[in-house]
Amino acid sequence: MGRGRAKAKQTKVARQLKYTSHTIDYDRLREELGADSRRDDMHPATSSEQESEPAR
Template identity: 60%
Template structure:
């Protein structure tokens, strides 16, 4: 395929992506964002090990 045809197809796809506005499912978006915030607020499973093995002492070298 020549560069002209390739560029024309790419331009067509880019134009469709730019100007096409799909219907947004706000309830699905709300569920997804709510589940993401629940995961973010969960306790860090490695916090116990971090506090046990990480020391603030720089003199140990």
């Protein structure tokens, strides 16, 4: 008993996740994760990374 309510709640949550628009503040996310914007300067691209980039 009670499986119906649990399934209904899971369905409700799944619908909310699927149909609501999610706006992401990428700057705040970087701050929370501790990402460093100078990472590219500190770690230059390796030869394999340079090969994978298209020629300009």
